[in-house]
Amino acid sequence: xxxxxxxxxxxxxxxxxxxxxxxxxxxxxxxxxxxxxxxxxxxxxxxxxxxxxxxxxxxxxxxxxxxxxxxxxxxxxxxxxxxxxxxxxxxxxxxxxxxxxxxxxxxxxxxxxxxxxxxxxxxxxxxxxxxxxxxxxxxxxxxxxxxxxxxxxxxxxxxxxxxxxxxxxxxxxxxxxxxxxxxxxxxxxxxxxxxxxxxxxxxxxxxxxxxxxxxxxxxxxxxxx
Amino acid sequence: xxxxxxxxxxxxxxxxxxxxxxxxxxxxxxxxxxxxxxxxxxxxxxxxxxxxxxxxxxxxxxxxxxxxxxxxxxxxxxxxxxxxxxxxxxxxxxxxxxxxxxxxxxxxxxxxxxxxxxxxxxxxxxxxxxxxxxxxxxxxxxxxxxxxxxxxxxxxxxxxxxxxxxxxxxxxxxxxxxxxxxxxxxxxxxxxxxxxxxxxxxxxxxxxxxxxxxxxxxxxxxxxxxxxxxxxxxxxxxxx
Numbered sequence: 109x110x111x112x113x114x115x116x117x118x119x120x121x122x123x124x125x126x127x128x129x130x131x132x133x134x135x136x137x138x139x140x141x142x143x144x145x146x147x148x149x150x151x152x153x154x155x156x157x158x159x160x161x162x163x164x165x166x167x168x169x170x171x172x173x174x175x176x177x178x179x180x181x182x183x184x185x186x187x188x189x190x191x192x193x194x195x196x197x198x199x200x201x202x203x204x205x206x207x208x209x210x211x212x213x214x215x216x217x218x219x220x221x222x223x224x225x226x227x228x229x230x231x232x233x234x235x236x237x238x239x240x241x242x243x244x245x246x247x248x249x250x251x252x253x254x255x256x257x258x259x260x261x262x263x264x265x266x267x268x269x270x271x272x273x274x275x276x277x278x279x280x281x282x283x284x285x286x287x288x289x290x291x292x293x294x295x296x297x298x299x300x301x302x303x304x305x306x307x308x309x310x311x312x313x314x315x316x317x318x319x320x321x322x323x324x325x326x327x328x329x330x331x332x333x
Numbered sequence: 334x335x336x337x338x339x340x341x342x343x344x345x346x347x348x349x350x351x352x353x354x355x356x357x358x359x360x361x362x363x364x365x366x367x368x369x370x371x372x373x374x375x376x377x378x379x380x381x382x383x384x385x386x387x388x389x390x391x392x393x394x395x396x397x398x399x400x401x402x403x404x405x406x407x408x409x410x411x412x413x414x415x416x417x418x419x420x421x422x423x424x425x426x427x428x429x430x431x432x433x434x435x436x437x438x439x440x441x442x443x444x445x446x447x448x449x450x451x452x453x454x455x456x457x458x459x460x461x462x463x464x465x466x467x468x469x470x471x472x473x474x475x476x477x478x479x480x481x482x483x484x485x486x487x488x489x490x491x492x493x494x495x496x497x498x499x500x501x502x503x504x505x506x507x508x509x510x511x512x513x514x515x516x517x518x519x520x521x522x523x524x525x526x527x528x529x530x531x532x533x534x535x536x537x538x539x540x541x542x543x544x545x546x547x548x549x550x551x552x553x554x555x556x557x558x559x560x561x562x563x564x565x566x567x568x569x570x571x572x573x
Contacts, residue, residue, distance in 0.1 A: 223522035
């Protein structure tokens with residue numbers, strides 16, 4: 109219980125620090141604040157994707173429906189964080205370039221990642237049998253995980269982009285004020301913590317549903333909970 | 334099922350069923366069976382080619398007699414190819430499900446061989462559509478290549494990746510409900526790297542004489558990744 113309060117306090121401090129402690133970046137003006145939300149939620153989108161890939165692989169190896177439940181939860185949360193990354197990116201775009209959407213290569217990448225998440229969930233909805241749904245979903249999840257690096261890291265480099273350099277740019281240098289970097293890292297840790305907290309809650313809920321449907325017998329601890 | 338039906342088979346007893354050495358032979362048998370079926374009905378090629386030509390005509394009509402810039406033309410060409418491929422290539426597995434030959438196919442061939450054979454068929458269907466679509470595109474839009482070898486390289490590599498991805502997705506969808514409507518939804522986000530690289534490479538072939546488009550690396554990497562995933566996960570894709 110204490111760590112939930114800790115997470116709440118952590119995010120409260122990050123929010124205050126983003127406005128009062130961290131300086132503005134050159135050329136980004138007030139849009140600098142968005143960095144502390146946009147990049148961490150984009151990062152969590154990627155973390156969720158890694159969890160989907162790992163749990164999908166685990167399901168195919170073990171055929172354990174718990175791994176499938178974890179992959180499904182990561183897909184749903186990944187979609188949620190992907191929407192947040194897309195919307196916060198569009199707000200940044202409006203402030204910097206005058207329009208919410210201009211098919212910048214990085215906007216395109218995150219949009220198609222959103223479609224990948226939505227497609228994976230659609231596939232799950234199209235299969236009734238739990239074991240078959242888990243298997244097809246795991247294969248699609250691994251396929252998507254294998255192709256996504258091309259989508260996120262190679263395709264944006266094929267086109268001209270207005271998007272600022274990543275935090276560590278192609279020259280390998282960190283171009284961020286130390287205070288900005290501290291707040292940014294703290295936000296990254298906070299959002300990652302929020303993701304894993306909601307993930308753990310949702311997995312428990314999913315396992316209870318599976319147990320109620322008789323598809324999973326569960327451990328003694330889970331049954332007692 | 335052609336000649337496979339005449340064999341006395343038990344699960345795993347047929348070439349490619351359990352030993353890796355005859356994987357290519359069984360894949361070839363699956364390929365030959367599908368080509369024979371396709372030559373009898375001509376359904377996949379006819380439906381896909383008609384769709385592609387109709388889409389091309391609509392785009393050409395919408396653009397009008399003044400044509401367009403190379404960037405736009407390359408995007409038009411690949412959009413038409415992508416939609417036509419999505420419409421036609423999913424048939425390879427859906428047909429097995431609809432004719433209820435899915436289980437028989439699984440009994441006589443290993444999953445890897447089935448996927449390879451179907452991929453070969455889809456590659457052939459895609460190539461035969463492009464034999465019609467690309468010349469029609471050149472005529473309708475009055476466009477010329479500055480570097481034909483570069484375009485052919487992009488076309489071949491993009492075909493490998495596109496057909497492999499669509500084969501894998503259609504194998505999954507044939508086992509789900511409402512598979513027809515889902516092909517586009519599931520496949521499009523995953524084939525974006527191919528589409529983007531093919532558009533940029535084709536644009537170069539339209540505008541830069543003698544250029545060898547660097548996008549071939551992206552296309553080759555994509556095809557390699559998808560084929561690798563297909564081979565690694567074949568057992569799980571068709572494990573029914």
